[in-house]
Amino acid sequence: MPDFLQYDFFVRALIAGVLIGILAANLGVFVIVRKMSFFSDAIAHASFTGVALGLLLGIHPLAGAAGFAVLIALLISKLGERRSLSLDTIIGVFFSTALALGVIVIGALKGYRVDLFGYLFGDILGVSALDNILIAVLTAATVILLLIFFRVWTKIAFHADLARVEGVNVSFQDRLFLVILALTIALGIRLVGAVLIGPLLIIPAATAKNIGWSMRSLVAVSTLVGIFSSLAGLIISYYANTASGPTVVLVSAAVFGLSFLARPKTAKI
Amino acid sequence: MPFLAVHELSVRYGETRVLERVSFEVEQGELVAIIGPNGSGKTTLIRAILGLAPAAGEVLWEKPPTTGYVPQRVDFDPSFPLTVEELLLLRLVRHRFWRHDEQAHEAITHALKDVGAAKLVDKPIGVLSGGELQRVLIANALIANPTLLVLDEPASGIDIEGEETIYGLIHRLAEERHMTVLLVSHDLDIVFRYASKVVCVNRKLICQGAPSKVLTAETLSRAYATPARYLHAPGERGNHRHHG
Known part of the structure; x- marks a missing residue:
């Protein structure tokens, strides 16, 4: 078991991160x-x-x-x-x-x-x-x-x-x-x-719009990016000893960057 | 009682009078062309009839129609992430949206086939040409089996050959399905060929009746006379676009 799971406060943070990731990404x-x-x-x-x-x-x-x-x-x-x-x-x-x-x-x-x-x-x-x-x-x-x-x-x-x-x-x-x-x-x-809730709403959906062309794909990709950014950002912040919220946003921005490079040429943000 | 009776319909935007006391009637099954120069109030007239623009006067229906509406093509955002199938699925509320539904897929393919666009079913809206988008929008209007079809310049910006195909299509579908059609157009050739009735507006009602009877040199010069005050009035397109 990874050591961060021993801490109740961190488990609560992971749950909160996943929930807000789903919520913000969908809206x-x-x-x-x-x-x-x-x-x-x-x-x-x-x-x-x-x-x-x-x-x-x-x-x-x-x-x-x-x-x-x-x-x-x-x-x-x-x-x-x-x-x-x-x-x-x-x-x-x-x-x-x-x-x-x-x-x-x-x-x-x-x-x-x-x-x-x-x-x-x-x-x-x-x-x-x-x-x-x-x-x-x-x-x-x-x-x-x-x-x-x-x-x-x-x-x-x-x-x-x-x-x-x-x-x-x-x-x-x-x-x-x-x-x-x-x-x-x-x-x-x-x-x-x-300061950072705006990016949490926008970046997963913008990432999805880079690579998706349908509403179905947009919702699916945005939700996955939201959940992944929250989990990865929190875990990275634990090991790198960085501020949690900003790390989550930076992870989602990095995923956005990758999707921008991978986007079809016709895609518009 | 006619299918639709428009009585003394007036629309104002601030101090600008866009339409003044326009009255006309439409019988069931008619294909009515609304003509007039740019900024004459054509779009405002159909928007007021549909309840999309605030208006004074009366719009009376024999019975409330099921309406299929095809707005101007320029109002659509080409980057909107929606496939043709998804757009049509938005109206098929009894079918699943999130998973593949064979029945819905068949209904959509059938609706697209009717407008000569079956091969577009999986395409994103944004990659369609003007003519293709127009056909898809007509399929979207028809999928709920409307009794009234309202189209705002359905062929603007499409080449001449394409334009005739779109109007021919509307005419054929209207006859097959016994629909009443209200159509904004600026092309008099098309109006002569397909419309059973023409309503000319230039802020006021200039003429109405069968195209061969009312489209005389005199009425046309009145309909298309655009004194400076009309030209300087804000155009209908700019005024009435609704975006969420």
């Missing part, structure tokens, strides 16, 4: 095909502000992160519907506003809050059994919703009007997707931090 497919990478980054930074707000208001930081992330995601989506400004402009405004608010809130917190930095860069080795139960529940719920709504979400991403004419309630489905995405991001920042 990441839709983030990529809907061209929402910038959006997911903005939500990640907003959820960090949510952590700070949680600490200020005396509620659980993860509840603060989840609530604020969902709020910002829905606000961006609502304003985006008006089309008086382009979506990336709206995201840019919220991105910086949320961060600025976060910095002000941190300043208002009393004392030096070392736990805040755990949410900025993640602390996957510090996850509790309760964290893992939360992630497992969210992963299971998301996978079930994905199986139910996969065709609908794919159709909306492919052509929203086609979906509308075929009877899909596009606004409801969009909001459902955004809420799940925001919750995943909020939970993910506990593990890899606000």
Whole structure:
């Protein structure tokens, strides 16, 4: 038995890594095909502000992160519907506003809050059994919703009007997707931090898009890359004594690099 | 009651009037061509009829149709990772998506054969030529056995020979399946050959009726007259694209 399996905290980290790998990689497919990478980054930074707000208001930081992330995601989506400004402009405004608010809130917190930095860069080795139960529940719920709504979400991403004419309630489905995405991001920042949850969503799916040409292959490859990156990254970080979250992201980036070299000439990211 | 009655339909985007009080009727089984110059509101008209654009006025159906819609080809992202089979499978909700389903595969191959595209079943959407994508989109519209087929410039950007083939195909399928067809087109030759009715718009309704009766030099010059204010109004394509 490898020696890292003797440590309960490391086994918990491996379980959390695999779960978030599956969750992020699957949602990441839709983030990529809907061209929402910038959006997911903005939500990640907003959820960090949510952590700070949680600490200020005396509620659980993860509840603060989840609530604020969902709020910002829905606000961006609502304003985006008006089309008086382009979506990336709206995201840019919220991105910086949320961060600025976060910095002000941190300043208002009393004392030096070392736990805040755990949410900025993640602390996957510090996850509790309760964290893992939360992630497992969210992963299971998301996978079930994905199986139910996969065709609908794919159709909306492919052509929203086609979906509308075929009877899909596009606004409801969009909001459902955004809420799940925001919750995943909020939970993910506990593990890899606000700075690195974006790459965890995007890189496995982008890797899959390099070499896959169908939605089926995209979901399969993205999930495998997500799981592999989490496991390999954690194990490498154990032996190399490096920070866990960043090592996971670097492993997935290395796999992305390999897939980029292996991609068919016609593939576009 | 006709199959479709459009009554005083108006669409505004901010201060720009894109369509003003357009009324016409469509009988079951008709192939109706909607014509007009660029920016005249053709696409907006079918989008409003389909409930995709906010409009004032009434769109009344004899009974709610099952609609097959073929949007403009330029709206599709060629890098979208979807095979032709997957696209059509998205609508066959009773069949498995994740594993091979022989019945679904047969239904899809059959639908593609109808539009002369059976060999494209395993191809990614992104490698299809304009004509091939158009055929696949028509197969996608037809696979749910619609009573109404709506096509927005189905042959734009396709060479002349291909263009006639696509329209010939639509005409044949409409007759075989007794479908009503609404078709945006800018090609008057095609309209004369295939349409049973023509609706000309240039912000307002300019004419409607059988092509041989209403397509006179006078109505055409009215339909295609594009005073400067129309030209400067934002074009319909730019205004109404919906992306998720």
